[in-house]
Structures are given as C-alpha cells and as structure tokens.
Amino acid sequence: MTISRRHFIASLGALSLSAKAPAILAQGLGDYPNRPIKIIVPLAAGGGGDLTARQIAKLLTERMGSPVIVENKPGAGGSIGTSYALRTPADGYTLLMLSSSHTCNAALRELPYDSIKDVEPISLLKRESLILVGRNGLPAKNLPDLLEIAKKEPGKITYGSSGVGGITHLSMEHMTDLAGVKLNHIAYKGTGPALQDVLGGTIDLMFSSVAIVVPIINDQRAVGLAIADHRIPALPDVPTFKEAGVPEFKSDLWHAVAGPKGIPPEIVAKLNAELKAVLEMPEMQERIAAEGSQAVGSSPEEFQQTIENDIAQWKNVIQKTGIKAE
Template identity: 35%
Template sequence: MKRRFLLLASTGLLAAAASLHAQTAPIRILVGAPAGGTTDTMARVLAVELGKVLGRTVLVEDKPGAGGNIAADAVAKSPPDGNTLLMSFTSHAINATLYPSLPFDPEKDFTPLTMVSTSPAILVANPSLPANNIRELIALAKARPGKLNFAIGSLGSSVHLAGEAFKMMSGSYIVNIPYRGTAPAIQDVLAGQVEMMFANVGNAQAYIKAGRLKALGVTSPKRLAAFPDVPAIAEVLPGYESNAWFGLFAPGHMNPALAKRISDAARQAIASPEVQRRIAAEGATPVGNSPEEFARFVHAEIQRWGKVVKYSGARPE
C-alpha cells in the first residue's frame, strides 16, 4: 500500500514538473524564410512584445528552404502545447497547389492564431525600361513577347505569383528569371541585367526614393499613401490584387482554450504602439484578426492562388 502511494505520488510530481516545464520553457517561433527578410523581421518584432504579454521567453528560429515547407513541417509535427509556433507567409497558401505533394496538410495540420500583417508589392523597373506606367508596359510586352524579363526573388512566393497574375490578366508573355533571394534579384534590376520585378514595398522603397528604380504600379486595390503618384495596377487591370501576408500558426489539434490564450496575447502584442510602428516601418499594415477570421482567410487564399498556379504552370525549384 505504502509503495503504491509512493508510486502515485512520484507520478503526480513528474506530471506536475512536466506541466511546469511546458509553461516556463521558451516558446520558439519557427520561420521558413532567411534571416533579415520580412517574415523574419515580423517574427522578431512580434516575439519581443509577445514575450512581455505572456511573461515567457520567445525565441525566433529560422528554418528556410522549400518555400517555407521545412519550418511548416517541423511545426506540424510538434506537440500542440504552445511551445512551438510558426510565423508563415503567403507561400503557406500557394504551396498547397504549387507542390505536387506536401508532408502536411496546410489547413488540417495547423491551428491558425492570427494574421500579423499584410504588405502589398510594387512593380519596379530599371530606369532604362522604355515604359513608365502599366499601360505602356503591357503594350511593350505585347510588342516584344518573350523579350522582357521579371526577376523572381523566390519561386512560389507572393511576388512570383503577383507576376503570374499580371501576365494572366494582361495577356502578356514576360519571362521569369529566378534568383535565390530578393537581394540578388533587386541588385540585377538595379544593374539593368533584368528589366523589372515585383518586390515588397519595404525592400524597394529606398531605391525608388533614390531614383535608382522606377515604380510602375502597386498590387494593392488602391494607391498607397507612401506612393500617391504610383497607380494601383487594378486601375488598368480591374480586379487585380496581390498582397503578401504574415501569420502566426500553432500545430493542429491544439486545445481551444490554449489557442485562444496565445491568440489573444499575440493580438495584444500586435496592437501595442511599438509593434504597430515597427510593422509600418516595413511598409506593412498590422492586422491582428481572430483565429476564425484567419482560418477563413487562409482557406480562401488556397483557392485563389491555386487558380493562378494552375494557369501559370509554376513549379517549385
């Protein structure tokens, strides 16, 4: 009897210790993109304030590769205890169609917590390009089919699919030149090796303001306050829209109460003045929606980008 009591007591102590460890161990936010990129920046901006709200240490760990799938797979296979989260981006929805098979289900194997921010892209060109607006570009592309090039910072990314949607809706043929990252792609556009590219506003705005790149159009439905003289592509191609988004996920099948607690903390962090300021500095817009709203959005994005992927015939690297 005494031995049984001791065994039960020991088991209880071990369970309590494990629970305490789960609540005090650092939270890891995995990022499926390289350090220094916008997704990594969003994760690090959020991590500091989220740690304050939860009273926990929050670490960011970059696991780039396969369009974000390496980090996503690691999170999908992690225990849903709140200690491992994913800062993902638009490719989370694009990859559902882009890759013939995935080791996870982009909806069922994740618990959406909140969208952190959205960021439109901007179509920029080397100043030597003989087109100064979207109408002129479409006319030039149709006059020279296959002679103009888009630099692609990452195949399967939102900026890649922004170009595919542009070609689909304008009926033009522009050749993709893939690069391993946004930085080398922009450098070649600056050097005139490639005519143009779609880039996140945060990556291109300094070059535009310095006159080293010219902006032809933005992918948001309306013009941006930062570039009021740059038209929305939708002004020429009605219905055109392409925004990058960044969102926080947990592993699938998380306890609803725990998911709500982390989501509420993340949304509180996003609403803080410092996080709002840092996100705006990246040319992005803070969001902080509910898990239900974010889940519906992700589902709709998978359907929307699936049509563009199938039209373009895009394939992963």
C-alpha cells in the same frame, strides 16, 4: 402555467453551467504558459519574417511572463521548418511563423503535411502590398504603356523573381494572365539578386515588397509602376493596379502565427488576444508602418480563410499558366 419538476431541474442545470462557463474556460487554460514558448521561423535569420517574429517574441515575453524564443529552421522554401513545427505536440508551446510562401508551396508542391488541415490558425500579424518595379530607362512611362509593348512584342519584356513558384513569380504570372500578355521569366535564387539586376538594367521588371524598394524608388534608381490594393504615403505617385487598368489583380505579402492542429481552443483564444494586444502597442505599430506594412490582428477564422483563398488562387494561376515545380 405549470412547470414540471424535470424541466425545472434542467433549467437550474443550464443556469449553473452558464454561471460556471468563465471558470471552466480558466480551468482549461490551467497555468499556461508555465514554461518557454518557442516560435519556429521556417526561414533564415535576418529576413522580414524573422525580424517580426523576434519583436513579437520580445513583447509577448513581457506580457505573458514566460520566455518566448525564436528558432530558425530554414530550407526547402520554408517546408522543413513548417513540417517540424506541425509535428510537435499541440499544447501551445511550439508556434509557427507563417507567410504567404506557405500558400504558394501548397499550391505548387507535394508537401509532407497538409497546409490547411494540419495547421491551427491563431492570427494574422501584418500585410504588405506588393509593388511592380521597373528599371530606369524602361521603354514605358506607366503600366498601360508597358502592357501595350508586351502585347505587340510577346516575350521581349523580361522580369525576375525570387524563384519558380515563389510569391513574386506567381504574382507576375497572375498579372500577365489578367492583362493577356506574355513576359520572359528569369528565376533567381532570392529577391536580392533579382533586384540588383533590375537596378543594373539587366532585366526590366520584378515584383517586390514595398519596404525594400521605397528608398530605391524615391532615389530614382528604379520606377514604381503599380502597387497592389491601395496607394501608400511613402510612394504617393505610384498608382494601384486598379487605377493602372488591371483591377482584378490581387496579391500581398502576409505574416502570421499558427501552430500544429489541435491546440486547445482556450489557449488559441489567449494567444490570439495577446497577439492583438502586442500589435496595438505603439512601438509595434511604428515598426510595422515604417516597413510599409499594415498591422492586422485577425481572428483564427479570418486567418483560416486567408490560407484557403490564397491556395485556391495560386492553384488557379498555376493551372492556367502551366507552372511546374523545379
């Protein structure tokens, strides 16, 4: 078989490029990071997302040899801090802590940024199941009994949420739409006040993160009716929604790291690898497990798909239920 001189030279060129690929990748990284990296948390200090960001920042600092600091920019349901972060240079030095609220906001409100196109996904960090919590003395022993009461007396059962369009509100509307019932919604300014009224018997139900209510349920100050996705060891008697008769229900709380669109792929790959390594550390695994959450460590593509799927789901719920932003 005769090989032309042109094809021979082309083959040598391809081999040369292949051999240089790792070097090219390293050259793209340069000396990144050579100055502090900032993680913007678009929520107030002290919450679950903020505490996770600070632990991640501490461990990334140790691994990467450059300071990683957390800056809180709360307000407008997280959109102020998100808007700020997405308008910074796409160089990998300003990152953004995102949560499920990002997709709820995108589904309900007009925002000063595109919640998909303006975001460079890096990695999901953790997922936490939502749990349906009822007050003591609720006139139902389980979720099927509760739904039966709601069908017979629409609007009699009351539930609280952290606010109109939040994940606890949209999740309840999603569940009641699937079950074909109508509950009476009372919006609060945060999860804490709503939970206090569940404990005080003022309202009947609410959705909550597992981490907040495990001790409350175990102390029999409230009742766990159903949990999303899977049972957890901390609450072994609380059934899943599938087991309780609402198999299509899907909702969870997640936290993740992203940045402004256009971060070089080499830097995205490095940050993704570093975040995955941090999530595998025993101290991080223990911390996340103690919260009732699961460490994830996804690819950027998987994170992107989560954002798109969640926005589509919440838009569908909003359209079907007629929820309006306040």
